[in-house]
Amino acid sequence: MSRNKDCVPGFQSILVTLFIFLIKIITMVTVVTQNSFLGLDWETLIKAFQHFQEKSFKEIKARLDRLTQKKERIDPTLYCRFCSNGITSTDNAIQINGSVEHQCTNPQGNTFDISCFSIAKGCVQTGTPTFEHTWFDGYTWRFALCARCHTHIGWFYQRDHHNFYGLIRNALTDIS
Numbered sequence: 388m389s390r391n392k393d394c395v396p397g398f399q400s401i402l403v404t405l406f407i408f409l410i411k412i413i414t415m416v417t418v419v420t421q422n423s424f425l426g427l428d429w430e431t432l433i434k435a436f437q438h439f440q441e442k443s444f445k446e447i448k449a450r451l452d453r454l455t456q457k458k459e460r461i462d463p464t465l466y467c468r469f470c471s472n473g474i475t476s477t478d479n480a481i482q483i484n485g486s487v488e489h490q491c492t493n494p495q496g497n498t499f500d501i502s503c504f505s506i507a508k509g510c511v512q513t514g515t516p517t518f519e520h521t522w523f524d525g526y527t528w529r530f531a532l533c534a535r536c537h538t539h540i541g542w543f544y545q546r547d548h549h550n551f552y553g554l555i556r557n558a559l560t561d562i563s
Contacts, residue, residue: 463477463478464476464561465477465554465559465560465561466509466560466561467533467536467538467558467560468558468559468560469536469558470535470538472533472534473508474507474508474509474533474540474554474559475504475506475507475509475510476504476506479505479507480503480505481551483523483544483551483553486503487502488500488502488556489501489502489503491553494520499555500556501541501553501555501556502554503551503552504551504552504554506552507541507543510531510532510540510541510552511531511537512529512531512532512543513530514529514530516545517529523544525546526545526546527544527546528544528545528553529543529545530542530543531543538558539555540554541553541554541555541558
C-alpha cells in the first residue's frame with residue numbers, strides 16, 4: 388500500500404485563507420459600488436484593490452512555500468522496500484562508533500551495508516538478545532523485522548539504557 392500523496396499538511400488553512408481572500412474581494416467590490424455615488428475616485432479604489440490583491444496573493448504564495456518546505460522537512464520517511472511500510476525517518480539517524488553508516492560481515496561471510504537509527508517504529512524485534520558475533524562492542528542484538536511483512540531488514544542493538552537499530556540500507560527506500 389502506498390501513502391496518500393494527495394494530502395498536503397495545512398491544506399485546510401490554505402482553503403480558509405482563500406475563502407477569506409474571496410470575502411475581502413466581495414467586500415471591496417461592495418464598498419466600491421456603494422461609495423462610487425458618494426464621489427470617491429474610481430481610480431483610487433481600483434489601485435487600493437490591486438494593492439490588496441497583490442499583497443494577498445503574495446501572502447498565499449508565501450504560505451504555500453512554507454508548507455511545502457515544512458512538508459519536505461517533516462516527511463523524510465524511509466519505507467520497507469518489500470511492502471512500503473513506513474519504517475523510520477532520516478531524522479532518526481544517529482552515529483554509533485563515529486558513523487551513521489557501517490559495513491558489517493557476519494560469520495557466514497554475508498556483508499551488509501547498514502545505517503543506524505535511534506527509532507524505527509515500523510520494526511518489530513525477534514529473538515533472544517545475544518552478544519554473540521555482535522558488530523558493536525558491548526551491545527546485544529536481536530533481529531529487526533518489518534512490522535507489516537516480517538521481512539528481516541536489520542538488527543536491534545541494546546546496551547544498558549541505550550538502544551538503536553542497524554537497518555540494511557538496500558532493504559529501505561524513500562519511495563512508498
